Amino acid sequence: MQDDTISGIRSFESAGDYVRRMVQPEQITKYLPPGGHFIDEAAINSALKTAAAHPNDVAQVRAIIAKSRAIETLTLAETATLLYVTDPELRAEMEEAALAIKRAVYDNRIVTFAPLYTSNLCVNRCAYCGFKADNTQQVRRKLSMAEIRNEALVLAGRLGHKRLIAVYGEHPDTSTEYIAETIQTVYATQTKSRTGATLGIRRVNVNAAPLPVEDLRVLKSVGIGTFQVFQETYHRETYQRLHPAGTVKGHYDWRTTCMHRSLEAGADDVGLGVLFGLYDWRFEVLAVLAHSRDLEAQFGIGPHTISFPRMEPASGTDVPTSSPYRVSDDDFQKIMTVTRLAVPYTGMIVTCRETAAVRDRAVLKAGVTQMDASSNIAIGGYKEFAMESQQEMHRQQFVLADTRSLEELIRDLGKMGIITSFCTAGYRCGRTGGCIMDALKTGKEGKFCKVNAVLTFREWLDDFASPETRAICDPVLERELKAIASELPLFYPAVKESYDKIVAGERDLFF
Ligand code: SAM
Ligand code: SF4
Numbered sequence: 001m002q003d004d005t006i007s008g009i010r011s012f013e014s015a016g017d018y019v020r021r022m023v024q025p026e027q028i029t030k031y032l033p034p035g036g037h038f039i040d041e042a043a044i045n046s047a048l049k050t051a052a053a054h055p056n057d058v059a060q061v062r063a064i065i066a067k068s069r070a071i072e073t074l075t076l077a078e079t080a081t082l083l084y085v086t087d088p089e090l091r092a093e094m095e096e097a098a099l100a101i102k103r104a105v106y107d108n109r110i111v112t113f114a115p116l117y118t119s120n121l122c123v124n125r126c127a128y129c130g131f132k133a134d135n136t137q138q139v140r141r142k143l144s145m146a147e148i149r150n151e152a153l154v155l156a157g158r159l160g161h162k163r164l165i166a167v168y169g170e171h172p173d174t175s176t177e178y179i180a181e182t183i184q185t186v187y188a189t190q191t192k193s194r195t196g197a198t199l200g201i202r203r204v205n206v207n208a209a210p211l212p213v214e215d216l217r218v219l220k221s222v223g224i225g226t227f228q229v230f231q232e233t234y235h236r237e238t239y240q241r242l243h244p245a246g247t248v249k250g251h252y253d254w255r256t257t258c259m260h261r262s263l264e265a266g267a268d269d270v271g272l273g274v275l276f277g278l279y280d281w282r283f284e285v286l287a288v289l290a291h292s293r294d295l296e297a298q299f300g301i302g303p304h305t306i307s308f309p310r311m312e313p314a315s316g317t318d319v320p321t322s323s324p325y326r327v328s329d330d331d332f333q334k335i336m337t338v339t340r341l342a343v344p345y346t347g348m349i350v351t352c353r354e355t356a357a358v359r360d361r362a363v364l365k366a367g368v369t370q371m372d373a374s375s376n377i378a379i380g381g382y383k384e385f386a387m388e389s390q391q392e393m394h395r396q397q398f399v400l401a402d403t404r405s406l407e408e409l410i411r412d413l414g415k416m417g418i419i420t421s422f423c424t425a426g427y428r429c430g431r432t433g434g435c436i437m438d439a440l441k442t443g444k445e446g447k448f449c450k451v452n453a454v455l456t457f458r459e460w461l462d463d464f465a466s467p468e469t470r471a472i473c474d475p476v477l478e479r480e481l482k483a484i485a486s487e488l489p490l491f492y493p494a495v496k497e498s499y500d501k502i503v504a505g506e507r508d509l510f511f
Contacts, residue, residue, distance in 0.1 A: 038294035047128035051080035102367025122169030135316030170209035210258030216265035228271030234287030276310030421453035
């Protein structure tokens, strides 16, 4: 019965067959402990209960912060203790430590990217999402390869992006072959800057539905960056209520195990996330931690990134505005600060769903490492809208709050003394997965980050910045270059040589 009610399935395959084709039970069970689960709800609830009974224990909180500063992943109990801190002085100490850890691991820089929404075709019916199959108000569309190319031209040529997160609904028409072709099309698209330099997207990350291990190998072979899948909620009962049975997404464990499959496939930069606002945020923070710890235990690699999407209004649903679990700005800030302390090596992403004020605070007090900018999440929106900030409710998944252009974001970060990095060296030099984990934990990656951030920022300023932006950002960049000279004196001559080549017009030099 359910089979015929899901729209969008090709006529020769019922919805039930599609679910059976996608969800492969043996690719779930092999990653779960016998008779149990790495998301152990009883253990999470017990850790929360214990911590709630003894909030603001100064000595205990300080000892936990010291462990984070040593770049060690925290336990559930330690993280729960931090989640219940309300004392303003202790919270300030946690925020100070979060920023110090971010600087030690990732240096003084923010990586920027843009979302590329390729399609809003979807067979699932997630209660909170504008793309859900039963939302008749949504104008459905999938980009052709020519349209993908046009989007990439605007993103790389006009806006100056080097990294994308390509986003997909779940549908047979946007299968793994489509995803692979879009990645290849983006990498093949090149244009010229005002200085005559060759411009193109250098890293394509993907946010898509969970895939079988064979399909993940295909994405690895075409050069996927990070494979990102948000669990939405780790609370099983809530998950089942919001994701109807009979849909692929209704399979909780097809989703919880997808990063295990990704690591098995060798696509080893994996990104986790929770859609905050669906269930109790403290539970969700501990669950992401449990997920991260299990990946570390099984593969020696934790999440490359953790994202913090917070639910926004969307077409055809009132769940985002009526949920009893909506998260306040202050709690949202705490979620990010505690995550930085709990999983100190991970990259942290806060998107344009949030206001500029919330995002700026996340940078300064939670140690966030990645932000998008100039984002347009309408399908085909970059090419079609002259103004990148324009939004159309029924052509996109939800509504954005921060509509700053990339240049505005870069200028605002520059005013805070932070450089913007377009570095994509990591995966191109094989510094991914377990290899990069070690480098992050020992602070070595931060040195590469600093050098590559300086080189790629120089490129961007020369290719795209207005005189006003250069006036703000050039001094920040020069200060970073001086820091390399004093912190890495043996390395500096090679860096300076590359820097001078970039000033003279060469591009894409990295360490
Ligand atoms: N369709 C794939 C899937 O569900 O896994 C790809 C992801 S979807 C296009 C990207 C993410 O947007 C979802 O995983 C969800 O966390 C988030 N999202 C969905 N509805 C949202 C809303 N109303 N506000 C904010 N984020 C939302
Ligand atoms: Fe489809 Fe993803 Fe939206 Fe769910 S969250 S309806 S799977 S696009």
